[in-house]
Amino acid sequence: MKIAILGFGTIGGGVEIILRKEPGITIKRIFSRHVPAAFSAYDSGLEEILQDEEIDTAVETLGGIEPAYSYICEVLRAGKNVVTANKAVVAAHYRELAALAEEKNVSFRFTAAVGGGIPWLPNLERLKRADTVDSVGGIMNATCNLILSRMIRNGQRFDEVLEAAQEEGYAERDPSADIDGLDARRKLVISANTAFDCVLPEEAVPVFGIRHIRPEDLAAAAAEGKTVRLINRAFREEDGRIRILTAPAFIPCAEPEADVWETGNRICCHTRLGGTYSFGGQGAGRFPTALSVVQDLHDISQKKAVFYQQGFAPAEPDNHDWATRWYIRDAFGSRITDWADTALITQQLTERLQAKEAVFAAVAEEKKL
Amino acid sequence: MKIAILGFGTIGGGVEIILRKEPGITIKRIFSRHVPAAFSAYDSGLEEILQDEEIDTAVETLGGIEPAYSYICEVLRAGKNVVTANKAVVAAHYRELAALAEEKNVSFRFTAAVGGGIPWLPNLERLKRADTVDSVGGIMNATCNLILSRMIRNGQRFDEVLEAAQEEGYAERDPSADIDGLDARRKLVISANTAFDCVLPEEAVPVFGIRHIRPEDLAAAAAEGKTVRLINRAFREEDGRIRILTAPAFIPCAEPEADVWETGNRICCHTRLGGTYSFGGQGAGRFPTALSVVQDLHDISQKKAVFYQQGFAPAEPDNHDWATRWYIRDAFGSRITDWADTALITQQLTERLQAKEAVFAAVAEEKKL
Secondary structure (H helix, E strand, O other): EEEEEEEOOOHHHHHHHHHHHOOOOOOOOOOOOOOOOHHHHOOOHHHHHHHHOOOEEEHHHHHOOOHHHHHHHHHHHOEEEEEEOOHHHEEEEEEEHHHHHHHHOEEEOOOHHHHOOOOHHHHHHHHHOOOOOEEEEEEOOOOHHHHHHHHHHHHHOHHHHHHHHHHHHHOOOOOOHOOOOOHHHHHHHHHHHHHHHHEEEEHHOOOOOOOOHHHHHHHHHHHOOOEEEEEEEEEEEEOOOOEEEEEEEEEEEOHHHHOOOOOEEEEEEEEEOOEEEEEEEEOOOOOHHHHHHHHHHHHHHHHOOOOOOOEEEEEOEEEOOOOOOEEEOOOOOOOOOOOOEEEOOOOOOOOOOOHOOOOEEEEEOOHHH | EEEEEEOOHHHHHHHHHHHHOOOOOEEEEOOOOOOHHHHHHOOOOHHHHHHOOOOOOEEEOOOOOOHHHHHHHHHHHHHOOEEEEEHHHHHHHHHHHHHHHHHHHHOOOOOHHHOOOOOOHHHHHHHOOOOOEEEEEOOHHHHHHHHHHHHHHOOOHHHHHHHHHHHOOOOOOOHHHHHHHHHHHHHHHHHHHHHHHHEOOHHOEOOOOOOOOHHHHHHHHHHHHEEEEEEEEEEEEEOOOEEEEEEEEEEEEEOHHHOOOOOOEEEEEEEEEEEEEEEEEEEOOOOHHHHHHHHHHHHHHHHOOOOOOOOEEEOOEEOOOOOOEEEEEEOOOOOOOOOOEEEEOOOOOOOOOOOOOOOOEEEOOOOOO
């Protein structure tokens, strides 16, 4: 198997290092703005890659929607398989890309896009083969989990922790996609689409980030015997409706998700016959993520895998009677309940879904509620 | 795909129910001492199954070593694939069975044998494809975990909890294989053999059960901020030696394994590049376990899977310098330290492997230490 790599940064470079030990998979060309001198012999334009008949697969690790989307389309149109770690492009365009790949009879895989090194999507795909998945969720953003972990353990403020995380390379210079929950939401949408064989419009899924969380919010959770994590949840109800939300939530300290710290991720699903499954591991990082890319290459070379989904039924989120208590901080700092100095927690807002209450007592951004 | 089922109890019957919705996999014959009246049309002798050319795969859910081992050999010799949930036969005879299956060019799969419904062995097999696994372990026995959970949460004695668990069907009438750790050890041996491509003799792996655990032992753990679980651990050291142990252990309450309750299982591994992975789910139960059998059938029918291991190098456990603190209860009940009334905890026994100390402060059976 001969491949090309589009984008030679942290992940693309990690793929190269791992493939040095894989005699069956050879890198022939690299297309990147900055190809290191040691790899100048591989430096290629996109057009050369498209026209190189020896290359059957391209690995895309550019990130972002454009130009990645256009490049992926061109590679698929040239009759080559694509493996990507790019959650933005998959959340926005999987349906079109899968249709194009099907037309060209090639594979389009993106295990690394959700959960980094966690073998989540291949396992979800496998569970679906013999059972019906009725919910997916978990902790899917390493940056947010790291920031919350440090705020909780060190008692630091959000800004301080974010700044340190940026200096250490755990958070981007523009951290919005992570801390506003958009990255987690993309992974949730991809997971829900795969689990339920549907297409949810990303921007219709409600999202609350962690930008506004203060130490007193964490203290309020602790006073209830709970901790705070950025939680993803999607349920397919018996009537077919999809409830879906990305939000920071109060979770009981005895719940498995409360035990995910630092850059750890844990993704869960529930199936009709098999019950609850969980998959934990490194949700980010060079080698864990690059390993997921390499696993997709193996699956393609062994002709094991084509797509994750069987169907693409359009769907809309429907959370209208999702019952939960909401944590709402008083923006004015006045005493508004006898429960805490600066916040209140509502009664649950409807009667339904009491079992989900504990998980969804979300820390909401004050502007949005 | 047409199959036969050998042994039609809880798991075999669960497989039948699941397969009603799988048009591609048909049950043609059932070989069992007690075939229910509704299935009398399927009732067959073993010889009829062996000679039926339409049947390409047999599911073995008899359990135990004999006659299961002889039957599996006969099925493989007849050129048919075998899927089993039988950990005893796999821990004792995988090498011989794999050799026979290879000779006959058929598959021999046993995903359900380790972790029940957890897709552990297929994921281990997959991780090995691109990385090196250096340790495996976790909580792999649902009965022990249930008994310890109830002792911890309800403050009950071992005998009381065992009796109730037997009445509810969570423990066997003869519970030794579970409570003496033999079932967990089989799963650990199969996991270590698969991870390290070796053959460990089951009986050479040290095992401590939970039969002798008393409420005061659990209280002693709690006083250290720890809890007790039956823990499996196997490490392949850099020099190639294998350290391996099944024992109840004090684990810090903040460790993920401390959060596994009731019949839950969680299996973990660590790889050189990918870090730590965890796989959680139902470690026992009719449908979770039967689903793993059905998944193996799918893998065989899609020609995805043959064996779990690539090699069978003979290996012996070598724990001689495994450093750990041991919890040793004073059998006479006298005050022997100022740390607790009825027990002492040793200093670690050698200097090495300090990081593993917390996990391996094992609750040992008093007779054995």
